[in-house]
Amino acid sequence: MALPPQLIVYPFPGAKEGNAIHNSDFKVQVRTPGGAWQDLYEYNVKIDQVRGTDHHVENASMATFDFSGEVEVAVTSNKQQVKEAVVRPLANGIACTIKGNTVYFRLKQPMNLSVEINGDKYHNLHLFANPVLLSIPDSTKKEVIYFGPGIHEIAGGSLNIPSGKTVFLAGGAVLKGRLVVDHARDVTITGRGIIDFSVKEGVRVAHAKNVLVEGISLTQCPVGGSDSVTVRNVKSFSYYGWGDGMNVFASNNVLFEQVFCRNSDDCTTVYATRKGFTGGCRNITMRNSVLWADVAHPIHIGLHGNTNHPDTIQNLHYTNIDILEHQEKQIDYQGCLAINAGDNNLVKDVYFEDIRVEHIRCGQLIHLQIPFNQKYCTAPGRGIENIFFKNIAYNGNDAELSVITGYSEDRMIKNIVFENLRINGVVMADNMAGKPAWYKTADMARIFVGEFVRGLVFTKKE
Incomplete structure (x- = not known):
């Protein structure tokens, strides 16, 4: 059954300027066809570029939203003149147009993409167009651990999830600490939030049964x-x-x-x-x-x-x-x-x-x-x-x-x-x-x- 057209963007986790989790290389906007443009938050993600035999940490970008139906996307480069652009994977066949320093394209289904300007694959935009969440856990229920928009610190750096629990990371949530499912069962970790990219093994599943991890971003x-x-x-x-x-x-x-x-x-x-x-x-x-x-x-x-x-x-x-x-x-x-x-x-x-x-x-x-x-x-x-x-x-x-x-x-x-x-x-x-x-x-x-x-x-x- 097809969902009615929807476009969902999430609150910013913090200010853009001066925030280490933000990357200013791009301005990313989305809209329903012909509607008003809405801004997305451009997160900073670190990736590894090997030059010769040396490893170099580079800063790339990431943005996310949810939709059903059709959506228009506008990606503006703030750092370089746009001469050419490509949206990958190529098998998706996404055609884009360039006007000034902005790349425009349309999506008709959710997908995970790389938007690359002038062949630059190490300072690109990772754009995650998610399906709409069909249900959001009730934050008042005792079996739900809920993290709303904003930055959250986990004391001790790690949270062990007991059996039967659901952890929800709302869009715009950034969790500084890892989630561990160890000797537990019937656990769900879901949402549209992020486990901070400085946290190794953002989610660890060990000696567990019946576990679902869905929709989040992590290391x-x-x-x-x-x-x-x-x-x-x-x-x-x-x-x-x-x-x-x-x-x-x-x-x-x-x-x-x-x-x-x-x-x-x-x-x-x-x-x-x-x-x-x-x-x-x-x-x-x-x-x-x-x-x-x-x-x-x-x-x-x-x-x-x-x-x-x-x-x-x-x-x-x-x-x-x-x-x-x-x-x-x-x-x-x-x-x-x-x-x-x-x-x-x-x-x-x-x-x-x-x-x-x-x-x-x-x-x-x-x-x-x-x-x-x-x-x-x-x-x-x-x-x-x-x-x-x-x-x-x-x-x-x-x-x-x-x-x-x-x-x-x-x-x-x-x-x-x-x-x-x-x-x-x-x-x-x-x-x-x-x-x-x-x-x-x-x-x-x-x-x-x-x-x-x-x-x-x-x-x-x-």
Whole structure:
């Protein structure tokens, strides 16, 4: 059922001028078509730019609002003359017009976007056009912890959420402290507010069951030793070392949906035994999301586990994902879609479908390997099996050579299927036109296939 047209903007958390949480690079306004323009608050978000081998913290912008129906957006650059502009992900097909120093465009559905002026991706505007909240918790009820607009300090820096509680961060709320769901169940954290971007692991879910995290912005959201966790429409930014966005450790039945991750380490990972959490992983899904890895992998699976009591990571699904950037100069840690099986892990039954890679600044498209990474592991993995890639697309010439390689006869990579792998518009298939008879299909796709790989297939289907 379609909602009636609505446009909801939120109170400012504090003054714009002289406030460290504000960024003055842009003025952002929204309106219903033909209506009065309304101002949004432009938050400051820190991100990591790697120049050479050095890391530099840069200040970018973020703004949010809610709507249904249709909305017009105006983004004015306060710092530079606008010569060109792009709104990404490109798959959304958002056309914009430029008048003076203002970029105009329309949206007909909620989405998470990057607005980039003159090709600048490190001082851009992250614009989050959210769906309208269908219900707001009653702040008077004892099971509700309510944070209204404004800046809130958590004493001691951390708030433990008991079972059965709902935490609501209203739009315009900035929470200085992290929220922890530890040995609890039936917990909801929702709203349109922000956990301050200086707070590492803004939400931590550990040994928990039936948890929903929805609609807020933060640094990191790790899930460990847990079952039945949903992370929906959550935005993650990080700028410091070890700044993974959305880790999963030894957990089952975890869903990430409509998330946006721009991180200074892996955007999303699935590991087994790690950081005090024990066991494998099963039924992990990420869909309808946007990933931007300023460092390391957009998607990374399998490195950590329990060598003495081997774990299995299985039944993972990644569907309808836009990868905006990948940059990593360390070759061992490259790969937009990466599975590194270590610590005697077995990784199997992984599905990548409808994934669009826009830009690889430095890195690989595909990386499947069973390494003995002695820096992080005490053994190589047991195997990688039954991996299915469908409708993966990359346009560009900057990617390093992709890698698929096993370890030994008893630690192999088996049954890897690429269906409609499209590189620069060309589908890589075993019967593709123009492939010399003595070439492997992987040669055409710029994929190095090493030893101990069996059952590698490239197909094309209409």
